[in-house]
Amino acid sequence: MAEALGADVLRDLLAQMLLIRRFEERLIHLREDAGLLRGHYHVYIGQEATAVAVCRRLVPADYLFTTHRNHGHLLARGVDPAALLAEILGRATGCNGGRGGTLHPVAPALGVLHTSAIVGGALPLAAGAALAARRRGTDTVAVVFFGDGALEEGAAYEALNLAALWRLPLLLVCENNSVPPALRRAGQYPSSTHAARELADVPRALQIPAVVVDGADPRAVDAAVAPLLARARAGEGPGFVEARNSRWPGSYPLWPTLVGADFELAWAWEPERVPAALAEWSASSDPILLLARDLLAAGAATRAELLALDGAARAAIAAAERAARAAPEPPAEQALAGVFASPE
Amino acid sequence: MAEALGADVLRDLLAQMLLIRRFEERLIHLREDAGLLRGHYHVYIGQEATAVAVCRRLVPADYLFTTHRNHGHLLARGVDPAALLAEILGRATGCNGGRGGTLHPVAPALGVLHTSAIVGGALPLAAGAALAARRRGTDTVAVVFFGDGALEEGAAYEALNLAALWRLPLLLVCENNSVPPALRRAGQYPSSTHAARELADVPRALQIPAVVVDGADPRAVDAAVAPLLARARAGEGPGFVEARNSRWPGSYPLWPTLVGADFELAWAWEPERVPAALAEWSASSDPILLLARDLLAAGAATRAELLALDGAARAAIAAAERAARAAPEPPAEQALAGVFASPE
Amino acid sequence: MEAGGRELTFAEAMAEALRACLAADERLVVIGGGFAGLTPAARYFAPLLAEFPDRFLAPPIAELGIAGIGAGAAMAGLRPIVDLGTGSFAFEAFPAIVNEAAIAYYTSNGQTAVPVLYHLHSGIRGAGAAQHSHAPHALFWQTPGLQIMLPSAPAEVKGLLRWALLRSRNPTIFVNHYRLFAERGPVPEGDYEIPFGQARVVRPGRDVTLIACGVMVPRALAAAETLAGEGIDAEVVDPRTLVPLDLDTLLASVRKTGRVVTADETPRSCGVAGELLARVCEAVWDALKAPPRRVAIPDVSIPFAASQEEYVTPTAARLVEAARAVCR
Amino acid sequence: MEAGGRELTFAEAMAEALRACLAADERLVVIGGGFAGLTPAARYFAPLLAEFPDRFLAPPIAELGIAGIGAGAAMAGLRPIVDLGTGSFAFEAFPAIVNEAAIAYYTSNGQTAVPVLYHLHSGIRGAGAAQHSHAPHALFWQTPGLQIMLPSAPAEVKGLLRWALLRSRNPTIFVNHYRLFAERGPVPEGDYEIPFGQARVVRPGRDVTLIACGVMVPRALAAAETLAGEGIDAEVVDPRTLVPLDLDTLLASVRKTGRVVTADETPRSCGVAGELLARVCEAVWDALKAPPRRVAIPDVSIPFAASQEEYVTPTAARLVEAARAVCR
Ligand SMILES: Cc1ncc(C[n+]2csc(CCOP(=O)(O)OP(=O)(O)O)c2C)c(N)n1
Ligand SMILES: Cc1ncc(C[n+]2csc(CCOP(=O)(O)OP(=O)(O)O)c2C)c(N)n1
Numbered sequence A, B: 001m002a003e004a005l006g007a008d009v010l011r012d013l014l015a016q017m018l019l020i021r022r023f024e025e026r027l028i029h030l031r032e033d034a035g036l037l038r039g040h041y042h043v044y045i046g047q048e049a050t051a052v053a054v055c056r057r058l059v060p061a062d063y064l065f066t067t068h069r070n071h072g073h074l075l076a077r078g079v080d081p082a083a084l085l086a087e088i089l090g091r092a093t094g095c096n097g098g099r100g101g102t103l104h105p106v107a108p109a110l111g112v113l114h115t116s117a118i119v120g121g122a123l124p125l126a127a128g129a130a131l132a133a134r135r136r137g138t139d140t141v142a143v144v145f146f147g148d149g150a151l152e153e154g155a156a157y158e159a160l161n162l163a164a165l166w167r168l169p170l171l172l173v174c175e176n177n178s179v180p181p182a183l184r185r186a187g188q189y190p191s192s193t194h195a196a197r198e199l200a201d202v203p204r205a206l207q208i209p210a211v212v213v214d215g216a217d218p219r220a221v222d223a224a225v226a227p228l229l230a231r232a233r234a235g236e237g238p239g240f241v242e243a244r245n246s247r248w249p250g251s252y253p254l255w256p257t258l259v260g261a262d263f264e265l266a267w268a269w270e271p272e273r274v275p276a277a278l279a280e281w282s283a284s285s286d287p288i289l290l291l292a293r294d295l296l297a298a299g300a301a302t303r304a305e306l307l308a309l310d311g312a313a314r315a316a317i318a319a320a321e322r323a324a325r326a327a328p329e330p331p332a333e334q335a336l337a338g339v340f341a342s343p344e
Numbered sequence C, D: 001m002e003a004g005g006r007e008l009t010f011a012e013a014m015a016e017a018l019r020a021c022l023a024a025d026e027r028l029v030v031i032g033g034g035f036a037g038l039t040p041a042a043r044y045f046a047p048l049l050a051e052f053p054d055r056f057l058a059p060p061i062a063e064l065g066i067a068g069i070g071a072g073a074a075m076a077g078l079r080p081i082v083d084l085g086t087g088s089f090a091f092e093a094f095p096a097i098v099n100e101a102a103i104a105y106y107t108s109n110g111q112t113a114v115p116v117l118y119h120l121h122s123g124i125r126g127a128g129a130a131q132h133s134h135a136p137h138a139l140f141w142q143t144p145g146l147q148i149m150l151p152s153a154p155a156e157v158k159g160l161l162r163w164a165l166l167r168s169r170n171p172t173i174f175v176n177h178y179r180l181f182a183e184r185g186p187v188p189e190g191d192y193e194i195p196f197g198q199a200r201v202v203r204p205g206r207d208v209t210l211i212a213c214g215v216m217v218p219r220a221l222a223a224a225e226t227l228a229g230e231g232i233d234a235e236v237v238d239p240r241t242l243v244p245l246d247l248d249t250l251l252a253s254v255r256k257t258g259r260v261v262t263a264d265e266t267p268r269s270c271g272v273a274g275e276l277l278a279r280v281c282e283a284v285w286d287a288l289k290a291p292p293r294r295v296a297i298p299d300v301s302i303p304f305a306a307s308q309e310e311y312v313t314p315t316a317a318r319l320v321e322a323a324r325a326v327c328r
């Protein structure tokens, strides 16, 4: 069994969660700048605890696959926010040189080889990376994040079956962001477009160990993930986590929208200042506020210490923004180059 | 609950099973005639009880979808053996005028609208026909037969989810022909290429009622199917039957092969005459011999009566063969016609 | 079909046709049905759902499943419209469309018709990158048994869609383009049909024929304006449907002008512009006064960055260049 | 590469290359791997499984899943060979091939290579009917980012496959043809590679160029024999790989002969023969003495009946007809 996470770790996780939050928030603001942020995009606000808890358990050699909602996963994995932001703005300094945009950022040095925005598309790819890892005889794993929607796609089902049959070292993290707060921990949450009583029943039918956890609680996520990762590293096959999140109200509209105001960490102790439209979600479901309140209540941090973490996150994102804005676009004619890798 | 099948019904089912058996057997013989029977084909020998028991519960308006292994389903549904055989031989009198062959026979008047040989391909199509039936407000159902292999395909999974969500009047009949005799009735038969403990766990995960039965026993199939069909007709959604069969030894090689000798109904009472390679399967798993022995043991038929049924089946198939052999090929140039239906 | 002065956007005209068809034929059901994806034009389709709530089915994210359900339901007598969303998602549905819907009528020897319509909003949309910019109509043209409609203007989509939904008995791919939704144009008030297989001379001209499909039609008209300023009188012809193809009208134009540029927003190799070019070369070789040219996407995935995306787009400027080369 | 008198079937030469490559590079793994389907040639591949048991993975029937696994494993350093079986089953795998494998290198700005090989045995095989006769290589050529090899003879498959498996770092479609497995021809003993992008003049000639792909090469050679009897000296050119395409060699031949017939076993519209025809027309228009012709499958599904299947097959006789027309 995994040991409970200590205060140091939790503070560190909170710092990462704040970095993600501030990154996504900036993005929504950048959209106001006509022509700067082109195209549709998805933000990870409200799910930060899942990414940081999972990624903390990874080692550098591990592979990570994600989806259209990938910014949080990449930042939690350690990708430079400036490179990610530049990519989202289509700049030459972006992690794909501007060719991928928000939907396809990669970071090969961190095991992010290719990002697919096709719902369900990442699962077979991640199973493939897990296969490669296993054949090299290492204890490397592949982790794949995906939404509840992915389990509606046949690709996901085929990948689950293959991963189970071949006992692949694969951790499947389903982020079900459609769950009302009261049902985040408990079972049997039906989705409007899935017939299962709970999504974890699908991997269970294929004999894949599957756990349902509150995705807003990094300790719960860690406790679920640690033993599944250990199994996978030991060659005992895949594991599945359904991390339940309550969707951030700003992610209900077609385009991400800041609800009311910029996030403030002080809402943790001044809840009356939260905008009305966010009040309920902030009280029950915001993983940052939940963790901040816990740390304060446990005396594991002071308000000032927490605000300092947030200040650092904001500073890092501001620097990333400056760098990304200053970066050039890739040359137009370069569009025709680099379709094929040269032979070995 | 369904009433147990009476002796009259069982004798009638046996007659149909013999028709299928003799049809498939002739096909294997026709293959010896160089150039006559072109292409790969699949026979239904050993699974006859499932098709006849299911089809007996259908009414004319119902839809039937099947697979590459379709001959038995079509014959049980009442398709003229001469038209089916002519199709398999690519003749103008075939049920598709020779355009479809063994993989694609249709019989629209009997609800067989299109036959797909793509593993898993039939399930979404059948769900679509069920949708059409439901929207017309009738109690028509669609039944789809498929092999255990189909549940390895994502298409099947997506169709199950859709059928469950939309409560479609669909009966899913999975013919698992990979099961050793002792496990035909009992649970938890693992397949080499499916990770589920038993295949029925997949629909169960999607909250579709699923029953496992001995597919070699028409009474068991009937008992399983009748209530699921009643539910479906009443608008209560899909049902799933895993009909377990022990594969006929002649269907293990890539090409169907008569093992030892032509089938003889007299093997039911003269088991010592069964060729060695078939002996075990005939004793434990041949649905025709099992039913014949039951009828004889129960005094529900005499040997002579049973032999007469077989004689009739053979005569019908012989007539079908004569007709099909005499039929012309479709004109070559007609290949370019009939790609599109004319507008309404 | 007289427009009588009324102007609508492409999306409005399309929604108008959909509404009329839903009202006219009970067999029409819509699976999915955002139609306009994330564009502002989505607002024109939302009222349909309110008006015909029982005719819209909200599916899970299962393109293969719903494409197959649409085909099966069509075989059994419905007339389903399956909205597959972005063109790139159509690949998920390929087995159902290519292996089932496309073959059933022919393989059943004409016994089973499959009147299903698959709708995709496709093409280079602006920041769609590699997985939200595909236009798969060349792939569908390579698939015998599918009809393909590529409406290019508001009045066009209204008439073509009505014919597809109320008359056609064959599986049809409606290749819509993200950048057409907001195009404005005159649209007649009443109901009218544009039968498939009738190309349209959009702009008559004497010097060069521009055969342009879908979103390339407005671009070809813009190019023709530029060319007119240079003394080149371009004729713009819109095939409207690739299957069936009204080759006669295309050839008549090329015979007249003696010069041709074909244009489509699919990748160059085995794309639609190349097929049209090949058809012309085979048929009216002797009438050509200059080598033919095509305008297409170069053979690369669509890049995200604005500069690069623009660079690979077959714009009006590319058409002008090609026409100039042909007329030199 | 001297054959030294040894003759092998296509299947034997292919198996020989596979064996050598499996021995040479540990990163090669095979997912599936019947390779020859139901043909008697399957016996040449079975021994590989016995020799390299841990290099073969037996998958469930899940083309999409294994195509994606192959792509993901390639990204992570393996060199998987994914046998998708019959060409028609490749549609199941389209999302993984078209939306993932094909785009990863470009979209990652060259950071992630995807050295996966997808093998299909495709084409009109004899009684395959509509769902077992597809040859999807035109669809793959319409997909930027994929390499396509179409070997036409035993010595060819041995050299091309070795290059694909040991040198290439890109996703490659190996479009095999059911009717090639039993073709015999001289095959050199040792290991050799045929790099992609080098067309081959299979038979030199002066009067007309027959550009023939894959299974069409032996048919073109048969046609050339017939034509020779009529005083027409045909040059047969095999592109070997469509991507990369050695257009220069094709054009040099057409420049020399001034007449061209392109031939491929895909449906006519947006097919490979049409693309080759378009390339030639664009590039060497002035060198052509007669309108170009193509030989392809008419735009129908493949019918089952022998008479009709033969009728739609692009046979040597069809090539002869086309060449005669071009030389008239
Ligand atoms: C194959 C495919 N179909 C449809 C889409 C369009 N799409 C993008 S995000 C999305 C919703 C996905 O839901 P979920 O997986 O739960 O992720 P969430 O956005 O809720 O995090 C859809 C349908 C797509 N990207 N890919
Ligand atoms: C999509 C697809 N992949 C592969 C095949 C080739 N194939 C034909 S039958 C078959 C086995 C099917 O097994 P199952 O569904 O259990 O049916 P059975 O033959 O055992 O009755 C396979 C793999 C196919 N027809 N379609």
Ligand SMILES: [Mg+2]
Pocket: A147, A148, A149, A175, A176, A177, A178
């Ligand atoms: Mg979700």
Ligand SMILES: [Mg+2]
Pocket: B147, B148, B149, B175, B176, B177, B178
């Ligand atoms: Mg089976």
